[in-house]
Amino acid sequence: MLSYIARRVLIAIPTLFGVATVIFALVHLQGGDPARVIAGANATPEDVDRIRHQLGLDQPLLVQYLIFMGNLLRGNLGTSVRSGQPVFNEIASRAPYTVELAVISTILAVAIGVFLGVVAATNHDNPIDLAISSFSVFGVSMPVYWLGLLLIILFAVNLHVLPAAGANQPTGFILPSLTLAFFSIGFIARQTRSAMLEVLDLDFVRTARAKGADRPTVLVKHALRNALLPIITVIGLQFGTLLGGAILTETIYAWPGLGRLLVDSIFARDFPVVQGTVFVFAAALIFVNLFTDLLYAYVDPRIRYD
Amino acid sequence: MSILASGTTDAAPLALSEAPPQSAPRLWRRLLRHNSAVAGMILLGFLVLASLIGPLLFRSDPTAQDLSLAFLPRSAAHPLGTDDLGRDELVRLFFGARYTLSLALAAVALGLVVGVPLGAVSGYFGGWVDLLVQRVVDVMLAFPSILLAISLVAALGVGLRNVIVSVAIVAMPGFIRLVRASALSIREAPYVEAARALGVPSWRILLRHVVPNSLGPLIVQASLQLGGAILVAAGLGFLGLGVQQPTPEWGAMLGFSHTYIFSDPGLLTYPGLCICGAVLAFNLLGDGLRDALDPRMK
Numbered sequence: 001m002l003s004y005i006a007r008r009v010l011i012a013i014p015t016l017f018g019v020a021t022v023i024f025a026l027v028h029l030q031g032g033d034p035a036r037v038i039a040g041a042n043a044t045p046e047d048v049d050r051i052r053h054q055l056g057l058d059q060p061l062l063v064q065y066l067i068f069m070g071n072l073l074r075g076n077l078g079t080s081v082r083s084g085q086p087v088f089n090e091i092a093s094r095a096p097y098t099v100e101l102a103v104i105s106t107i108l109a110v111a112i113g114v115f116l117g118v119v120a121a122t123n124h125d126n127p128i129d130l131a132i133s134s135f136s137v138f139g140v141s142m143p144v145y146w147l148g149l150l151l152i153i154l155f156a157v158n159l160h161v162l163p164a165a166g167a168n169q170p171t172g173f174i175l176p177s178l179t180l181a182f183f184s185i186g187f188i189a190r191q192t193r194s195a196m197l198e199v200l201d202l203d204f205v206r207t208a209r210a211k212g213a214d215r216p217t218v219l220v221k222h223a224l225r226n227a228l229l230p231i232i233t234v235i236g237l238q239f240g241t242l243l244g245g246a247i248l249t250e251t252i253y254a255w256p257g258l259g260r261l262l263v264d265s266i267f268a269r270d271f272p273v274v275q276g277t278v279f280v281f282a283a284a285l286i287f288v289n290l291f292t293d294l295l296y297a298y299v300d301p302r303i304r305y306d
Numbered sequence: 307m308s309i310l311a312s313g314t315t316d317a318a319p320l321a322l323s324e325a326p327p328q329s330a331p332r333l334w335r336r337l338l339r340h341n342s343a344v345a346g347m348i349l350l351g352f353l354v355l356a357s358l359i360g361p362l363l364f365r366s367d368p369t370a371q372d373l374s375l376a377f378l379p380r381s382a383a384h385p386l387g388t389d390d391l392g393r394d395e396l397v398r399l400f401f402g403a404r405y406t407l408s409l410a411l412a413a414v415a416l417g418l419v420v421g422v423p424l425g426a427v428s429g430y431f432g433g434w435v436d437l438l439v440q441r442v443v444d445v446m447l448a449f450p451s452i453l454l455a456i457s458l459v460a461a462l463g464v465g466l467r468n469v470i471v472s473v474a475i476v477a478m479p480g481f482i483r484l485v486r487a488s489a490l491s492i493r494e495a496p497y498v499e500a501a502r503a504l505g506v507p508s509w510r511i512l513l514r515h516v517v518p519n520s521l522g523p524l525i526v527q528a529s530l531q532l533g534g535a536i537l538v539a540a541g542l543g544f545l546g547l548g549v550q551q552p553t554p555e556w557g558a559m560l561g562f563s564h565t566y567i568f569s570d571p572g573l574l575t576y577p578g579l580c581i582c583g584a585v586l587a588f589n590l591l592g593d594g595l596r597d598a599l600d601p602r603m604k
Contacts, residue, residue, distance in 0.1 A: 018448075026461040146582060149567060243453065244453050248452070
């Protein structure tokens with residue numbers, strides 16, 4: 001087991017390295033002079049020179065790359081052009097808001113999604129299944145940015161029960177979390193339904209029924225436990241969408257998380273912050289995928305570790 | 307994202323189980339018996355029709371501004387009212403259908419043109435080519451798809467061409483993985499070995515056997531990716547990083563209506579409904595295609 005964990009972690013390292021390289025390349029992809037782009041249209045040549053020197057853009061490309069990677073290894077993500085603060089501090093102050101949204105929506109999505117999936121599977125091909133399946137495909141097709149606006153109109157503009165934006169009020173997290181969870185609810189419900197349908201057809205479930213085990217026991221102890229493996233994979237798979245959705249959701253609700261920091265920094269051409277935020281998002285996704293892989297191996301005794 | 311990734315995992319087993327080639331009429335019959343496929347095709351047909359005929363019905367310019375006509379309610383002259391710059395909302399939605407559908411088609415086509423050969427070569431030849439391609443795919447998949455698109459547009463600059471390129475790059479890893487899995491599964495198959503023994507050149511084996519073998523799952527994946535491409539492209543437009551004003555692109559229309567959420571909520575209902583409908587159409591069609599192409603389904 002330990003060597004399996006070690007190998008999985010080792011595979012993640014070149015990916016992280018590749019991600020860092022892509023992020024370094026982003027600044028140089030645009031052709032033209034990055035210092036001029038960052039400085040903006042109204043900058044004097046002195047400003048451009050100052051920024052070029054400040055960001056080390058006057059060095060040869062290879063030197064810049066090595067410095068970038070070296071700094072990254074030491075946890076140094078550079079300095080924000082806009083605020084003059086270390087990028088690391090900016091990210092650290094915003095990250096808890098995004099983590100809060102991600103954790104709440106994941107819990108919501110797993111609870112509701114698995115429940116809906118099980119109910120749909122046990123009502124296979126009757127109106128309840130049809131209703132849940134339609135809701136699920138609707139859930140995965142709904143643009144998160146539109147759902148967010150609709151929820152604001154309903155709960156903030158018409159009903160006046162929840163705040164439309166911001167993290168200042170204690171109920172402020174409710175609408176963004178719901179918005180973010182919607183896709184995952186549909187996605188998890190779909191996968192749970194098909195995983196359950198497959199398991200419910202198997203011999204051991206029929207045996208359990210035949211020997212007189214009651215319905216809830218068969219469903220939870222026999223069927224759901226065995227359907228859990230594909231569900232774990234799905235929770236890892238939807239996490240990428242969840243992170244991407246957070247960028248849009250935070251923009252709609254003026255939620256002060258990493259997604260909003262990213263979008264604001266793009267418009268402000270604050271490239272060090274853009275690079276840092278993108279890196280943190282990608283690293284989080286790599287980490288969660290690694291974690292679900294390991295969890296999968298831990299839960300499924302059939303997977304061999306060598 | 308992932309709606310894009312979801313297609314990959316679901317379609318993979320299909321690629322491995324060697325599906326008997328299906329005739330087109332048979333596929334049609336199975337599709338027509340499939341409720342969600344029919345619903346998807348109707349929805350899609352409606353959108354295509356709207357994008358082709360809609361702009362002809364109303365011969366008005368979707369970008370011409372007239373501030374004296376701003377925020378008009380629904381009327382016979384303007385069935386869905388007008389927006390903040392006095393432009394007819396319905397006409398803009400019709401033109402938006404053209405932009406959205408052709409943008410998604412172009413991006414997915416570009417993704418296929420680059421992704422399919424890469425996946426086929428990677429899986430068929432193996433070795434260091436495979437290793438290299440797969441590490442690159444790993445890195446691409448490490449980014450949430452909308453984030454990858456945002457980063458690319460932030461670097462390349464906004465505008466229609468860069469949005470297409472970015473969305474194509476987002477769609478690519480799914481195609482590469484899928485064709486590679488299929489190539490791996492038939493690389494040692496007797497008929498491929500026979501072709502090799504007869505001296506058939508590799509490119510011909512790739513073209514005649516490897517790519518056709520993955521055609522079924524590829525069609526499913528392409529349909530799902532079209533839905534994903536619309537979501538991502540409209541998301542970019544919504545953030546102001548996609549197709550720029552005054553182009554009537556649905557995502558950008560939604561983004562600009564955000565300002566008028568309290569005064570004119572209708573402006574953000576219609577474009578949102580259109581995006582959702584288009585994505586739904588491709589997802590339903592993709593589901594139907596998957597079931598119709600699945601040899602295990604009776």
